[in-house]
Amino acid sequence: MTPEPIWIPLAEGRLFGVLHMPDTPPRGSILICPPFFHEHVRSQRLFALLADALCGHGFAVLRFDYLGSGDSEGADETFSMRGAERDALAAANWLGERAGRVRLVALGIRAGAHPAAAVFRQGKAGRLWLWQPILHGGAYLEQLRERAHLERQSSERYARPVADLAEDLATVMGFPCGVGLHDELAHAVLVLNDLDASHLLILDAAAASESASASGLMTLEEPLAGWADQLDMARIGLPPIRAIAARLADAGAVP
Amino acid sequence: MNPEAIVNLGGDRFGLLNAPDVHAEDRVCLLLLNAGFIHRSGPFRLHVRLARRLAQAGIASFRFDAPGIGDALARSDRPLLETMRADMDVLERKHGLRRFVVGGLCSAADLGWQLALTDPRVIGVISIDGLARTGCWYRWARLRRLLAKPPRAWLASLLRRTRRRASPAMSADELRDWPEQGIERVQIGGLVQRGVALLFVFTGGAGYFLHPRQFGETYGAASKAESVQFDHWPQCDHTFFKETDRRKLIEHLAQWMTRRFAP
Numbered sequence: 001m002t003p004e005p006i007w008i009p010l011a012e013g014r015l016f017g018v019l020h021m022p023d024t025p026p027r028g029s030i031l032i033c034p035p036f037f038h039e040h041v042r043s044q045r046l047f048a049l050l051a052d053a054l055c056g057h058g059f060a061v062l063r064f065d066y067l068g069s070g071d072s073e074g075a076d077e078t079f080s081m082r083g084a085e086r087d088a089l090a091a092a093n094w095l096g097e098r099a100g101r102v103r104l105v106a107l108g109i110r111a112g113a114h115p116a117a118a119v120f121r122q123g124k125a126g127r128l129w130l131w132q133p134i135l136h137g138g139a140y141l142e143q144l145r146e147r148a149h150l151e152r153q154s155s156e157r158y159a160r161p162v163a164d165l166a167e168d169l170a171t172v173m174g175f176p177c178g179v180g181l182h183d184e185l186a187h188a189v190l191v192l193n194d195l196d197a198s199h200l201l202i203l204d205a206a207a208a209s210e211s212a213s214a215s216g217l218m219t220l221e222e223p224l225a226g227w228a229d230q231l232d233m234a235r236i237g238l239p240p241i242r243a244i245a246a247r248l249a250d251a252g253a254v255p
Numbered sequence: 256m257n258p259e260a261i262v263n264l265g266g267d268r269f270g271l272l273n274a275p276d277v278h279a280e281d282r283v284c285l286l287l288l289n290a291g292f293i294h295r296s297g298p299f300r301l302h303v304r305l306a307r308r309l310a311q312a313g314i315a316s317f318r319f320d321a322p323g324i325g326d327a328l329a330r331s332d333r334p335l336l337e338t339m340r341a342d343m344d345v346l347e348r349k350h351g352l353r354r355f356v357v358g359g360l361c362s363a364a365d366l367g368w369q370l371a372l373t374d375p376r377v378i379g380v381i382s383i384d385g386l387a388r389t390g391c392w393y394r395w396a397r398l399r400r401l402l403a404k405p406p407r408a409w410l411a412s413l414l415r416r417t418r419r420r421a422s423p424a425m426s427a428d429e430l431r432d433w434p435e436q437g438i439e440r441v442q443i444g445g446l447v448q449r450g451v452a453l454l455f456v457f458t459g460g461a462g463y464f465l466h467p468r469q470f471g472e473t474y475g476a477a478s479k480a481e482s483v484q485f486d487h488w489p490q491c492d493h494t495f496f497k498e499t500d501r502r503k504l505i506e507h508l509a510q511w512m513t514r515r516f517a518p
Contacts, residue, residue, distance in 0.1 A: 003326065005261045005269045014258065016271075018326055044294045048326050070296050071259075071271055071303060071318075157492040159400075159459040168497040174299050176498050235292060 001055050003048075008064065008094045013073030015087055017064035018048070019098065020055035027058040028252050029099035030129075031119065033088050035110035035228075036079075037144070038173045040069060043227055046236050047109065053238075053245030059252065060099035064091045066115075076176040081114060081137075081184040088115035092124040103127065105252055110134050110228060113190055120199070128195065129248070131203045132220070132228055137188030144173050201251055203244075218247060259306075262317070262349065264342050268327045270295065270319025273306040274350060283378065283516040284315040284352040286343070286370075288363035290494075294325025298360070298494040305505050312513045317346060321366075335366065340374055347376070354378050356452075356516065358385075361493070365432045371451055372442055379452040379515060381508060384461040384493055386433050388473045396465035440475040447480045452515045455485045456507070460493025484511065 001022050008015040032047055034040045051061040065072040066087045068079030092104060106125035108116025113133035120128040134140045148171070151157060152164055171177065172185075192200060203218045205225035223236050224244055260272045274284070287302040289295065295318040296303050306316040322331035322338060331338060339357075346352040356379035358367030364385030371377040401409065434442065446453065457464040467487040471478045478485065486507070488500075495501040 002267050003328065005326070007261070038299075041293060041296070041298070041300075044325060045292070048328060052328050069300070073259075076300060076304075151496055157460065157496060159465075159489060162490050162497075165497075165499050167499050171498050174496045174498065174501075 001052075003052065006094075008090055010067070010087070010090055012078070012083070012086075013067050015064050015067060015073075015091060016071035017062055017091060017094075018051070019095075020051045020059075020061040020063075021098070022055050022058050022060065024058065026060035026099050026102050028102050028105065029060040029062070029095050030054055030105045030107055030252070031088065031092050031095055031116070031125065032061065032063045033084075033106065033108045033112035033116040033119070034063065034065065034070075035112050036066075036069070036084075036172075037175045039110050039228060040065075042230070043109065044070075046224075046227060046241065049236075049238065049241045050245055053242050054248060057245060057249035057252075059249065060095065060102070062091055062095040062098075077178040079175075080178060080181055081188055084112075084115040085118040088119050089122060089124060092119045096124070105129055107131065108133060111137070111140065111185075111188075114188055117190055117192075120195075127199050127201070127252070129201045129203065129251075130192075132205070132225060133190060133202065135190045135192075137185040141172070141182065141185045148173050216251075218244075218251070220244065262319075262345065264319065264345055267329055268320065268322065268342075270317050270342070271306075272315065272317045272346070272350065273310045274315040274352075275310045275313045280351075281354060282315060282352070282518055283354045283356055283512075284317055284346060285309060285381075285512065286339075286355050286357045286367075287316060287318040288339075288357065288359045288366050289321050289324045290360035290363050292324055295320050299496070299501060301495060301501060301505070302359075304501075305508060308505050308509045309512060312509060313518050314512050314516060315352065317352075336369055336373055339366070339370055343374065343376060354516075356381060356512065358382050360384060362432070368442070369432070371446055375449070377451065379454070379512075380446070381454050381456075381511075383456045383504075384458055384464070385455060386431070386439055386473065387457065387461070387464045387469050388436060388439075389463050390469065390472045392466040392468040392472055393463065400465070439473060440477065443474045443477040443483075447477045447482055450482065453483045454508070454511050455483070456504070457485075457487050458491040458493055458495075459489040460491065465489075 004019045006017050006019055008017055035043060051063050054061050066079055066084045068074035068076055103126040105127040106116040106119040107129040109131045111134040113130045119125045201216045201218060203220050206219045224240050257274055257276050262270050262272045290298055302318045306318060309316050320327040343355060353376055355377050357370045357377050358364050358381035360383040364382035367380050371380045470485045491500040495504055
């Protein structure tokens with residue numbers, strides 16, 4: 001079960017991914033749709049370790065980077081919400097071919113809930129797991145703008161205040177983005193209450209999720225929930241990651 | 256242009272090689288080392304963008320994770336320098352790369368420095384917020400900053416220092432993998448003599464580097480060698496949060512690499 005780095009070819013460019021394949025035929029497969037922007041970078045290690053732990057429970061797990069993010073091809077400005085959905089669907093198809101005829105779970109992290117939900121709604125996944133999902137893109141975008149403003153003003157970051165240039169203000173948490181991304185995010189709303197609750201699982205801090213009533217809720221303990229609010233790199237020990245992987249493996253085993 | 260290729264480094268480790276279609280025997284490859292715990296794509300995708308910019312100039316680069324960082328899931332008891340040299344062996348054996356520029360940001364600068372001292376295949380070092388000593392120019396710059404502040408800020412600073420005494424913060428020397436003071440002068444002398452090109456950039460985010468004259472104070476006479484370039488960018492932060500700063504850095508590194516090593 002050594003992780004295998006892979007490319008997924010698309011007409012627009014290649015997606016980079018890492019496949020975690022168990023030594024025995026997989027009991028199921030899991031597609032991890034990563035969060036966006038700084039959260040993608042900060043949580044990379046956490047979800048690499050989670051994928052490895054889930055693989056240890058017999059699941060084929062695929063992590064990938066959206067076009068214009070991480071190691072995938074494309075300039076930063078090519079990343080978009082619509083593109084992320086296209087990429088997640090392509091990754092789901094690719095995983096389906098590699099893992100064989102087993103049930104696919106789409107696991108969306110934070111804003112990655114949106115492409116994961118697209119995979120589920122198009123019938124590519126039998127289950128939808130959402131890790132601290134961003135349901136309202138507009139509110140999220142406002143949070144990110146506020147956070148970026150604080151970063152640009154931070155005396156911890158800059159010895160002396162520097163005037164903001166338009167080019168810097170157009171980024172999202174420091175990441176350059178295309179003209180349409182702000183609008184896409186601002187209008188993105190994830191509706192879950194029309195989904196069959198038996199197919200939906202939310203992972204979040206206790207009582208944090210407004211969507212919990214519509215679904216099963218798996219509580220995330222610190223530090224598995226805390227990383228999303230921090231700006232430093234998350235260094236999370238293995239025990240809580242292995243514990244949540246075991247609980248997810250149980251959830252994934254339910255027919 | 257060749258697409259980026261996955262290179263297996265053994266075990267669970269791999270990296271991404273951006274090798275332009277250049278077949279010169281003496282072609283150079285930039286090894287982008289992890290900046291702290293950030294995985295190989297770098298802060299704000301800095302390494303990815305730099306790799307692709309260098310490829311346009313015909314220069315190869317390789318970004319990868321050290322054991323215990325990013326996708327290199329397993330930690331290793333093997334000394335990190337040995338691991339890095341073994342990775343260079345793989346690139347030499349599989350891709351014919353024999354000359355390397357190493358380094359990066361923060362801990363990557365420290366590791367690049369050590370690697371340059373250890374391996375003769377290293378012909379260049381990029382050190383961003385790397386080693387510098389806090390001597391009299393640092394103290395002078397601090398005093399000047401303090402005097403520029405209103406008295407209210409002095410009081411706040413004094414209170415902070417008093418509170419800190421119970422558990423003093425570690426200095427950069429203690430946190431970083433730096434040699435004993437003075438050794439760096441001998442080391443840079445050896446590197447300059449060997450013909451290694453050295454690029455140093457210090458940002459405003461390096462709290463231990465406040466005055467440009469700290470550079471000469473740290474590295475001595477060798478700091479003035481033709482193969483050594485030093486830049487002080489106090490307006491930038493440590494991880495280049497602003498796109499304009501990041502773009503400036505990428506262009507600066509690409510131009511230095513092109514000037515020194517383009518085929």
